[in-house]
Amino acid sequence: MSTQQEEKLHATNHYLYYPDEENIPTYLAYGFRPIFLLLAPYFILSMVLWGLVWSGYLSIPFMDNVLTWHIYEMLFGVLTAGVMAFLTTGLPELFPGMVPFVGKRLKYIMYLWIAGRVSFWFIDITGIYLAAVLNLAMLAWLIWFAKDVVLDKLQRHASIGYILVVIFGIEAWFFASVLGWCESDSMSILKVALGAIVILILLAMRRVNMEAVNELMEDKEIDDIYISRPPLTNLAIFSVALFTIVEYLYPDNSALGWIGFATGAAIFAITSDYNLKDKFILNQPYVIYLFWIFILFGLGYGLMGWSILFNESNGISSFRHFITAGGLGLAYLMVMVTIGWIHTGRHLTSNIYTHLMVFLIIVATFMRALIPFYEEYAMQLYLWSAIVWSIPFMLFIKVFFRFLLSPRADGIKG
Numbered sequence: 001m002s003t004q005q006e007e008k009l010h011a012t013n014h015y016l017y018y019p020d021e022e023n024i025p026t027y028l029a030y031g032f033r034p035i036f037l038l039l040a041p042y043f044i045l046s047m048v049l050w051g052l053v054w055s056g057y058l059s060i061p062f063m064d065n066v067l068t069w070h071i072y073e074m075l076f077g078v079l080t081a082g083v084m085a086f087l088t089t090g091l092p093e094l095f096p097g098m099v100p101f102v103g104k105r106l107k108y109i110m111y112l113w114i115a116g117r118v119s120f121w122f123i124d125i126t127g128i129y130l131a132a133v134l135n136l137a138m139l140a141w142l143i144w145f146a147k148d149v150v151l152d153k154l155q156r157h158a159s160i161g162y163i164l165v166v167i168f169g170i171e172a173w174f175f176a177s178v179l180g181w182c183e184s185d186s187m188s189i190l191k192v193a194l195g196a197i198v199i200l201i202l203l204a205m206r207r208v209n210m211e212a213v214n215e216l217m218e219d220k221e222i223d224d225i226y227i228s229r230p231p232l233t234n235l236a237i238f239s240v241a242l243f244t245i246v247e248y249l250y251p252d253n254s255a256l257g258w259i260g261f262a263t264g265a266a267i268f269a270i271t272s273d274y275n276l277k278d279k280f281i282l283n284q285p286y287v288i289y290l291f292w293i294f295i296l297f298g299l300g301y302g303l304m305g306w307s308i309l310f311n312e313s314n315g316i317s318s319f320r321h322f323i324t325a326g327g328l329g330l331a332y333l334m335v336m337v338t339i340g341w342i343h344t345g346r347h348l349t350s351n352i353y354t355h356l357m358v359f360l361i362i363v364a365t366f367m368r369a370l371i372p373f374y375e376e377y378a379m380q381l382y383l384w385s386a387i388v389w390s391i392p393f394m395l396f397i398k399v400f401f402r403f404l405l406s407p408r409a410d411g412i413k414g
Contacts, residue, residue: 021102024103027404028103029414030100031088031089031106032404034106034110035082035084035085035110036339036404038110039078040394040397041397042078043078047386047389048387050386054386055382057383068178073120076135077135078332079200083164084113088145089339094149095148095149098148115134116135128178128179131175132179136168136171139164143161143165143168146164157207160203163196163199166196167197174189174193191244194244194320194324195241195243195245195247196244198328199237199240199241201293202237204331204335205228205233205331208338209290211342213226213274213287213290215342215348216281216286220284224277224279224281226273226274226276227273232266232270232272235266238266240263240267243256257309258309260306261301261305262305263302264300264302264303264305265302267294267297268295268298285355286348288358289354292362296323296326296330297326299319299326299369300323300324300326300369303315303322304319304320307319312372318372321369325364329389330358334358337354340404344403345409345410354399356392357392357395357396360389360391364388365385368381368386
C-alpha cells in the first residue's frame with residue numbers, strides 16, 4: 001500500500017460515519033466551518049466597537065451597563081462558538097461511531113447561536129429573559145451534544161463535560177443576578193466564569209497540544225513524541241480554581257496575592273512538557289504559538305497577585321487582560337488555525353501570516369494590559385489595542401476563508 005493510500009485511510013477513520021444527507025453545502029460540511037466563518041468577523045466587529053466605545057469615540061445608546069455585557073459576551077458568547085467548533089470537530093475522532101454534526105442540523109444550531117448574539121446586542125430592547133433563554137439553550141445543547149464524553153465508561157475526556165456543566169450553572173447564576181433573583185454581584189460572577197473558562201481551556205489545550213505538536217513533528221520527521229502530562233495540568237487547574245474561589249469570597253485578602261503567584265507558576269510549569277527527552281522543539285513555530293498561551297495566562301495571574309500584594313487595585317483589571325485578550329484570545333485563534341489547516345485536508349503549516357497573527361495578539365495584549373504604567377496614553381491604548389487585536393482575525397479571513405468555503409484538499413467528506 002502506498003504512503004498516500006495509508007494517509008488517506010488514516011484520515012477517513014474519522015469520517016466513516018458521515019451522514020447520507022444530500023446536497024450539503026461546503027460551509028455546512030463540518031461543525032467548524034460555519035463557526036469560523038462567523039466567529040472571525042464577529043471578533044473584529046466586537047473588538048473594534050468596544051475599542052471605540054471605551055476610548056470615548058462612540059456610545060451604544062441601546063445597551064445599558066456596557067462593561068458588564070461586553071465582558072459577558074467575550075466570555076460566554078464567544079465561548080459557545082469555540083466550544084461548538086472544538087466538540088463538533090473533535091468528538092467524532094475521540095469516539096469512533098459518532099455521527100458528525102453537519103448539514104441541516106448544523107444550520108439550525110447556528111441559527112440559535114446567531115439569535116443569541118442578536119439578543120445580546122439588543123438586550124435593552126428585547127429584554128434579559130430572551131437573552132437568557134437563547135444563550136442558556138445554546139450551552140445546554142452543547143452539554144447534550146457532549147453527553148458521550150461524560151457517559152464514557154473510561155472517563156477519558158469526562159472532565160470537559162463536567163466543566164461545561166459548571167459553566168452552565170455559572171451563566172444561569174449570572175442571569176439570575178442581573179434579573180434580581182439573587183443578591184450576588186454580577187461582575188463577581190463573571191470573574192468566577194473566567195476562572196471556569198480558563199480551566200476549560202487548560203483541559204482543551206491538552207488535547208490540542210497532543211494533536212498539533214505531534215502532527216507538526218510527524219510533518220517535520222522529528223522522531224519523538226509529545227505527551228501532555230496530566231499532573232502539571234491538574235496542578236494548574238487546582239490553582240486557578242483556588243484563586244477563583246478565594247477572589248470571590250475574600251477579594252481583599254492579601255493571601256490572594258500569594259495564590260496569584262502560585263497560580264502563575266503552576267501554569268508556567270505546563271511549558272516544561274515541550275522539553276522532550278531527545279529533541280528540542282521550542283524552535284518550532286506551532287510549539288512557540290501554543291507556548292505563549294500559557295505564558296500569557298501565567299503573567300495574568302502572577303501580575304494580579306503582585307497588584308493585590310502591593311495594593312495596586314487599578315492594575316488588577318488591566319492585568320486580567322493577559323488572561324482574557326491574551327490567553328483566551330490566542331487559544332481561540334490557535335484552535336481556529338490548527339483546525340483550519342488539518343481538518344480541511346491540509347498539513348499544519350506556518351508562514352508569515354500565522355507568525356503575524358500570534359505576534360499581533362501578543363502585542364495587543366501588552367498594549368492593553370500595561371495601561372496602568374502609561375495612564376496618560378490610556379484612551380489611545382484602549383482603541384489601538386482593540387484594533388491591533390482584531391488584525392489577526394482579518395488575516396485569518398484572508399488565509400482560511402477559501403479553505404472553509406471549498407471541499408477538503410484530500411477529497412474526503414467533511
